[in-house]
Amino acid sequence: MKEKFLANSLYVHFPFCRHLCNYCDFFKRVPQSQSEVVDFHSLLEFQKKQLDQILFEENVSFGQLKSLYFGGGTPSLWGESGALFWKQFMIKHQIDLDPNCEFTMELNPGSWKKSDLEHWKELGLNRISMGMQSLDQRFIKILDRVHNREDALETLEMLKQSELNFSVDFMLGLPHSKDFKRDIIAELIEVLKYNPSHLSLYILTVKSNYVHQKDIPDEEYIEEEYLTVSSFLKEQGFEHYEVSNFAKPGLRSFHNSQYWKQESTLALGPSATGFLKEAQLRFKWKESDQPDIENLNSEELKLEKIFLQLRTDMGLSEEDFSLESRPTFLKLTRDWQENRQLGEWQNGRFRLGAKGYLVMDSLLNELMAHELA
Ligand SMILES: C[S@@+](CC[C@H](N)C(=O)[O-])C[C@H]1O[C@@H](n2cnc3c(N)ncnc32)[C@H](O)[C@@H]1O
Numbered sequence: 157m158k159e160k161f162l163a164n165s166l167y168v169h170f171p172f173c174r175h176l177c178n179y180c181d182f183f184k185r186v187p188q189s190q191s192e193v194v195d196f197h198s199l200l201e202f203q204k205k206q207l208d209q210i211l212f213e214e215n216v217s218f219g220q221l222k223s224l225y226f227g228g229g230t231p232s233l234w235g236e237s238g239a240l241f242w243k244q245f246m247i248k249h250q251i252d253l254d255p256n257c258e259f260t261m262e263l264n265p266g267s268w269k270k271s272d273l274e275h276w277k278e279l280g281l282n283r284i285s286m287g288m289q290s291l292d293q294r295f296i297k298i299l300d301r302v303h304n305r306e307d308a309l310e311t312l313e314m315l316k317q318s319e320l321n322f323s324v325d326f327m328l329g330l331p332h333s334k335d336f337k338r339d340i341i342a343e344l345i346e347v348l349k350y351n352p353s354h355l356s357l358y359i360l361t362v363k364s365n366y367v368h369q370k371d372i373p374d375e376e377y378i379e380e381e382y383l384t385v386s387s388f389l390k391e392q393g394f395e396h397y398e399v400s401n402f403a404k405p406g407l408r409s410f411h412n413s414q415y416w417k418q419e420s421t422l423a424l425g426p427s428a429t430g431f432l433k434e435a436q437l438r439f440k441w442k443e444s445d446q447p448d449i450e451n452l453n454s455e456e457l458k459l460e461k462i463f464l465q466l467r468t469d470m471g472l473s474e475e476d477f478s479l480e481s482r483p484t485f486l487k488l489t490r491d492w493q494e495n496r497q498l499g500e501w502q503n504g505r506f507r508l509g510a511k512g513y514l515v516m517d518s519l520l521n522e523l524m525a526h527e528l529a
Pocket residue numbers: 179180181182227228229230262263264286287288289325326327358359360361362
């Protein structure tokens with residue numbers, strides 16, 4: 157009998173928001189009636205059947221989940237009825253959580269209720285990823301967020317008092333940051349008083365027709381902002397363990413680390429993407445159809461592995477390259493360390509620092525130009 161593979165992480169995409177922010181390119185909408193949520197529940201059932209078929213064909217099963225992540229949209233809006241649906245869904249499909257499962261939900265200020273969270277906690281919720289973006293009312297308004305600064309502070313206070321481990325999302329490179337003199341460090345100091353274990357700081361990425369395109373600061377300003385934030389958070393005891401992610405020791409996101417380590421991740425919900433490691437297959441859901449399936453060959457996976465290791469503090473070692481490519485890898489990384497201060501060799505691995513993360517794509521191109529993958 158063939159060995160059965162287990163997948164231990166599940167991502168569920170909840171596609172609804174109270175209001176749409178002007179920069180957001182995620183798959184989401186404002187529901188016009190409760191029936192859209194009911195349709196979403198039916199979609200999850202439909203997708204679970206399809207997923208079971210794919211897993212059966214690839215000899216993979218749902219293992220006890222070590223991570224479960226509800227992303228969005230705004231899953232904190234799913235509320236009590238969502239918790240009830242999810243409880244029944246888990247029972248019906250025999251989805252079990254490992255006793256130490258990292259169970260995360262994205263939550264927006266102004267889009268949660270304490271009583272709803274209690275229902276989710278009963279199901280095992282133990283981590284929140286809060287979408288703050290900025291604690292300065294001027295930028296919250298520019299981004300057309302539905303919440304205000306007071307809502308953000310109230311959410312931080314609730315999280316501080318709850319038993320939940322939590323992360324806070326910020327965005328850098330916001331429109332008008334330069335002319336309004338955004339003080340990102342002051343914002344971070346205020347947030348750190350509430351003791352988050354984890355922070356994500358993303359550089360705003362938008363399409364060319366973005367409504368505030370002309371007000372986005374220049375590249376040098378954004379790079380400086382990123383470097384300032386990275387050194388500040390490191391001084392505060394956070395590890396800069398991935399391009400956009402910072403954690404207190406021992407409190408990295410297990411779920412996201414599964415992606416970066418190329419481990420299998422199951423996925424449900426419109427536009428969610430999953431990966432089956434042993435089957436070398438990625439699947440991407442569309443709203444109400446079969447998923448798109450991409451088979452990856454070993455070369456593609458090896459290239460992805462290099463990219464993923466470079467973007468995290470896993471870094472790269474000689475063993476990641478063929479014997480012929482190693483001298484070039486060593487030569488390039490020595491140049492990056494000694495002449496450009498982009499990263500460092502330590503204990504047999506080369507890791508990028510914040511300066512290196514900023515130019516990661518061009519470094520990857522340099523590696524590839526030397527046929528290193
Ligand atoms: C899945 S999103 C949504 C989270 C939540 N709905 C919210 O709005 O706070 C997760 C995070 O991605 C980041 N993000 C969203 N749109 C972005 C963009 N256009 N550029 C950079 N980061 C973005 C934000 O920091 C956001 O909190």
